Amino acid sequence: MNYYLKEIECSPRHELESLQSFRLSKQIRHVYENVAPYRAKMDEAGIKPEDIKSIADLARLPFTTKQDLRDNYPYGMFAVPMSDVVRIHASSGTTGKQTVVGYTQNDIEIWAECAARSLVQIGGSKHDYVHVSYGYGLFTGGLGMHYGAEKLGAVTIPASAGNSMRQLEMFRDFGSSIVCMTPSYAISLIEFAQENGFNKDDFKLKAGVLGAEPWSEEMRREIEDGFGIKAYDIYGLSEILGPSVSCECIYQCGMHVCEDHFIPEVIDPDTLEPLPSGKQGELVFTCITKEALPLIRYRTRDIATLVYDKCRCGRTLARMLKPQGRTDDMLIIRGVNVFPSQIEAALLSFDNKATNYLLVVDKANNLDTLEVQIETPRGIISSIADLQKYEKKAKAVIDSAIGVGVTIKLKEPKSLERSMGKAVRVVDNRKIKNKFEG
Amino acid sequence: MLKQLSVFVENKAGRLCAIVEVLNEAGINIRAMNIADTVDYGIIRLIVSDTEKAVAALSGNNFTANVFDVTAFTIPDRFGALYEVIKLLGDSGINIEYSYSLMGKNHSEAGIVVYIEDAEKATEAGEILKKAGVNLITPEDIA
Incomplete structure (x- = not known):
């Protein structure tokens, strides 16, 4: 088993926790002194920096939300002067302002180290060719994995997203062995490869580090078969760092959190109380080493579970069990909570797997409706009877998976938009209507 | 035996036209056509002068054609x-x-x-x- 930083990754829990406690108390002093909104929040809660002595005091601290970042747009939450900031990233704001994040030189080093750790966890080394097909730019995916691959000393291929033919030619000609991209882009490339006469033996790919959107186990199997690789889940969000806040190891049994930099918690999103290990809830992170934007108890809106037992790989770091989705992505259809990933898993659970789909939510006669648009799998395009059989099957499988009746709409192959970054899987027309109404 | 192309299309204006246009541009002659339809979609079945060329032209224009x-x-x-x-x-x-x-x-x-x-x-x-x-x-x- 290879490690990047064994003394941290396999550290006894109590040693790791004392390191976290030390860094946390130092960080709280840093933010109290340098970030006005945090000083105000802590004063309001009656908490002094010296009250936070160890991780046991973590739960006393107020939460941070995306709204705090919006209210202080663009740099109001930064804890260092702009002269110490060397990089800006931003996440696309579909519902409001962009979320702007900043990094000092030291933050960039931390990020590169975390990303290098992720690559080692999945079996990577300096002998690998790391092909980065996340978008480069304000999105953290591309540059995040890029710096990690270079830090590791691997051959780094900054392909960015797009131009499927060139991507596949590069896989073949440059000897790419590890690919970093979104799962939906992986699916789209597999489809393109099959249609254009590429064979998986043309490639030397061995692993994929896939993230930036929730994906199902069924999708993992599709990607593993399609490329002949092992597909690993990586997690991150720009507010905390970008990709590699946590990443799976070769055993694919949860993502190891870089706990020496980020303290994870799971809370009940309604009561805001911390939940014990093994319970599912909203993920919360506290940055204990970052300088420019050290968010404290940041509510991610991602739903996950944390477990702390030692992994088969020897690491003692907490593992995040695959997020089921974001609370933001969760649809409430006629009072029932529905995650797009449940529908994806259902669509991939029977013959003629459909990998491209779009969920359209609307309201008819004051009742929520959920239409599942599916790109018609090639195999069933023979007779109307086969198409109707497929529609019936898809409806039955999805209905029973989510407990809500859906309507199925078969779309022409390749008619849904192909994603090169984060796939758009949901269109909620109820929200649009409300916006106009209200 | 002849080869027949089956193309899935949504039931909306302009789809048949789009397919015929692709074949037209590729210089392919349509020898027979039949449409099986439902409310939402249909299958257009075609017998053409050059099946292979037609499949390539359609696939290049984002249509999926199965051959029977x-x-x-x-x-x-x-x-x-x-x-x-x-x-x-x-x-x-x-x-x-x-x-x-x-x-x-x-x-x-x-x-x-x-x-x-x-x-x-x-x-x-x-x-x-x-x-x-x-x-x-x-x-x-x-x-």
Whole structure:
């Protein structure tokens, strides 16, 4: 088993926790002194920096939300002067302002180290060719994995997203062995490869580090078969760092959190109380080493579970069990909570797997409706009877998976938009209507 | 046996036109067409002068075309001609999934396309028709 930083990754829990406690108390002093909104929040809660002595005091601290970042747009939450900031990233704001994040030189080093750790966890080394097909730019995916691959000393291929033919030619000609991209882009490339006469033996790919959107186990199997690789889940969000806040190891049994930099918690999103290990809830992170934007108890809106037992790989770091989705992505259809990933898993659970789909939510006669648009799998395009059989099957499988009746709409192959970054899987027309109404 | 293209299309304005346009630009002649439809979608079935080229042209324009083997034959334009041939197949227990017509070489004959799902039965149908002296249409006839 290879490690990047064994003394941290396999550290006894109590040693790791004392390191976290030390860094946390130092960080709280840093933010109290340098970030006005945090000083105000802590004063309001009656908490002094010296009250936070160890991780046991973590739960006393107020939460941070995306709204705090919006209210202080663009740099109001930064804890260092702009002269110490060397990089800006931003996440696309579909519902409001962009979320702007900043990094000092030291933050960039931390990020590169975390990303290098992720690559080692999945079996990577300096002998690998790391092909980065996340978008480069304000999105953290591309540059995040890029710096990690270079830090590791691997051959780094900054392909960015797009131009499927060139991507596949590069896989073949440059000897790419590890690919970093979104799962939906992986699916789209597999489809393109099959249609254009590429064979998986043309490639030397061995692993994929896939993230930036929730994906199902069924999708993992599709990607593993399609490329002949092992597909690993990586997690991150720009507010905390970008990709590699946590990443799976070769055993694919949860993502190891870089706990020496980020303290994870799971809370009940309604009561805001911390939940014990093994319970599912909203993920919360506290940055204990970052300088420019050290968010404290940041509510991610991602739903996950944390477990702390030692992994088969020897690491003692907490593992995040695959997020089921974001609370933001969760649809409430006629009072029932529905995650797009449940529908994806259902669509991939029977013959003629459909990998491209779009969920359209609307309201008819004051009742929520959920239409599942599916790109018609090639195999069933023979007779109307086969198409109707497929529609019936898809409806039955999805209905029973989510407990809500859906309507199925078969779309022409390749008619849904192909994603090169984060796939758009949901269109909620109820929200649009409300916006106009209200 | 002839090759038939099956293309899935949503039931909305302009889709048939888009397919015909692609074939037109590729210089492909359509010899027969049939549409099976439902409220929301349909399958357009085509027999064309150059199947391979048509599949490539359609696929290059984001249409997915599946290719199926169909049996096609000519019948004279006279009362009872279709019945005589179809009866041969029916009497042999051969199930026709669907059928449509194809251009004949001249006004005194018509072409008939039948799709028989079971490949063995389809071969058997070809033999029955040949034995009865029915003229089977070959790819060369329509190229």
